[in-house]
Amino acid sequence: MTSLSSSAAAARATFLPSSCRARPAGGRRSQLLVTRAAASSPKLPGGRKLRVAVVGGGPAGGAAAEALAKGGVETVLIERKMDNCKPCGGAIPLCMVSEFDLPLDLVDRRVTKMKMISPSNVAVDIGRTLAPHEYIGMVRREVLDDFLRNRAQKAGAEVLNGLFLRYEAPKERNGTYTVHYNHYDSSNGKVGGEKRSFEVDAIVGADGANSRVAKDMGAGDYEYAIAFQERVKIPDDKMRYYEERAEMYVGDDVSPDFYGWVFPKCDHVAVGTGTVTHKADIKKFQAATRLRAKDKIEGGKIIRVEAHPIPEHPRPKRVSGRVTLVGDAAGYVTKCSGEGIYFAAKSGRMCAEAIVAGSANGTRLVDESDLRKYLAEFDRLYWPTYKVLDILQKVFYRSNAAREAFVEMCADDYVQRMTFDSYLYKRVVPGNPIEDIKLAVNTIGSLVRATALRREMGKLTL
Numbered sequence: 001m002t003s004l005s006s007s008a009a010a011a012r013a014t015f016l017p018s019s020c021r022a023r024p025a026g027g028r029r030s031q032l033l034v035t036r037a038a039a040s041s042p043k044l045p046g047g048r049k050l051r052v053a054v055v056g057g058g059p060a061g062g063a064a065a066e067a068l069a070k071g072g073v074e075t076v077l078i079e080r081k082m083d084n085c086k087p088c089g090g091a092i093p094l095c096m097v098s099e100f101d102l103p104l105d106l107v108d109r110r111v112t113k114m115k116m117i118s119p120s121n122v123a124v125d126i127g128r129t130l131a132p133h134e135y136i137g138m139v140r141r142e143v144l145d146d147f148l149r150n151r152a153q154k155a156g157a158e159v160l161n162g163l164f165l166r167y168e169a170p171k172e173r174n175g176t177y178t179v180h181y182n183h184y185d186s187s188n189g190k191v192g193g194e195k196r197s198f199e200v201d202a203i204v205g206a207d208g209a210n211s212r213v214a215k216d217m218g219a220g221d222y223e224y225a226i227a228f229q230e231r232v233k234i235p236d237d238k239m240r241y242y243e244e245r246a247e248m249y250v251g252d253d254v255s256p257d258f259y260g261w262v263f264p265k266c267d268h269v270a271v272g273t274g275t276v277t278h279k280a281d282i283k284k285f286q287a288a289t290r291l292r293a294k295d296k297i298e299g300g301k302i303i304r305v306e307a308h309p310i311p312e313h314p315r316p317k318r319v320s321g322r323v324t325l326v327g328d329a330a331g332y333v334t335k336c337s338g339e340g341i342y343f344a345a346k347s348g349r350m351c352a353e354a355i356v357a358g359s360a361n362g363t364r365l366v367d368e369s370d371l372r373k374y375l376a377e378f379d380r381l382y383w384p385t386y387k388v389l390d391i392l393q394k395v396f397y398r399s400n401a402a403r404e405a406f407v408e409m410c411a412d413d414y415v416q417r418m419t420f421d422s423y424l425y426k427r428v429v430p431g432n433p434i435e436d437i438k439l440a441v442n443t444i445g446s447l448v449r450a451t452a453l454r455r456e457m458g459k460l461t462l
Helices: 006-013 059-070 094-099 141-152 213-217 236-242 277-293 341-358 368-396 400-408 412-425 431-460
Strands: 049-055 074-079 109-111 114-117 123-128 136-137 158-169 176-183 194-200 202-205 224-233 246-252 255-264 270-273 301-311 324-325
Touching: 049 059, 049 270, 059 074, 059 141, 059 246, 059 341, 074 141, 074 368, 094 136, 094 341, 094 412, 109 255, 123 412, 141 158, 141 412, 158 213, 176 202, 176 431, 202 213, 202 341, 213 324, 224 277, 236 246, 236 255, 246 277, 270 277, 324 368, 341 368, 368 400
Parallel strands: 049 074, 049 202, 074 158, 114 246, 202 324
Antiparallel strands: 109 136, 114 123, 158 176, 176 194, 224 270, 224 301, 246 255, 255 270
């Protein structure tokens, strides 16, 4: 999921590695990894390769497993639900298509029009500043995840259908970790799975918000949102409206601290909402989201219902020894917008590249310092974005009046241009000082009007 307008103020705080810049179609990212293994890193005995377990087969796990396998590391990926349909809006930035070499037929819809709808149903069209080739990609998670896992397998990773149970830390400094899991194989006739274990040198926890790896390593708790989504098959004439359009609804009725959405997929729409503060009321908020979109989805049939926790901030601890976390397991979902797919895949790849470099392409043992290099680089690139979106959520999602101001601000072309450039390419966009001043004045004006409106509404309810 992603809120485009909420990214505008984060444009100055988003840093882009060169690999994420747009490039001609067909351009491929170099697979050459520079190895920088420390001289003190012990060589692995018997000429064997470094072995790493990747727990979880979503975007983070798939990207990590592929990069590890390509880098000469013996890789085992464990995933329980090979057809998992996570309740996710499925929006991805344009740069992800090129950076991760995603085939265009993986993208269900190319959204070029985003409609922001305020609590009073004032609608603002976003997308006027997009270039002809620019769009927001809409994908189905079960399709994207399967593609990334298959590509990792083709690169040499072993993919296991299993449920991770726990791991045992090594008793000696350079010893191996023991991974325990339930192995599922339809041919053995065991419904509950068969308990198995294997040994590895390092573990990458990519097993989502309810990460068992995080629990084992004592990563600490974090606040989380509940996302609830229904996939709705609507009549063809109504589906045409959503061919290149997505909608976002804000208001206390759809969520007190998030937003409701209608995002287009291949032959249906995803209608959903989320909340951190009022989880018990999630079905009430979902009903309100359907009501707000009623005219456009009327006659539709619900074909799937999904719900899942979404982290609201990074975990207190993301590495312990030779175990580390990526994606939702690490807490890499932005506040205000709920964007997580790109950051999951990016963190998975960055973590894997750090392991490949630290192990000299799988020939040496890594240690915690190698994994911390990935954390330091990820935080340097993206931590400011997380902080700015946290502030935006606190400022603009605190009341209906503030949300009205938020939608009003989104009508500005400068805001839209900065928003899309920062979101689509994950890069800093040089601003116009005069326009920046105007934006600051307009933002203050919108908030002042919002405060005045809230006071007047308060008088009416006394």
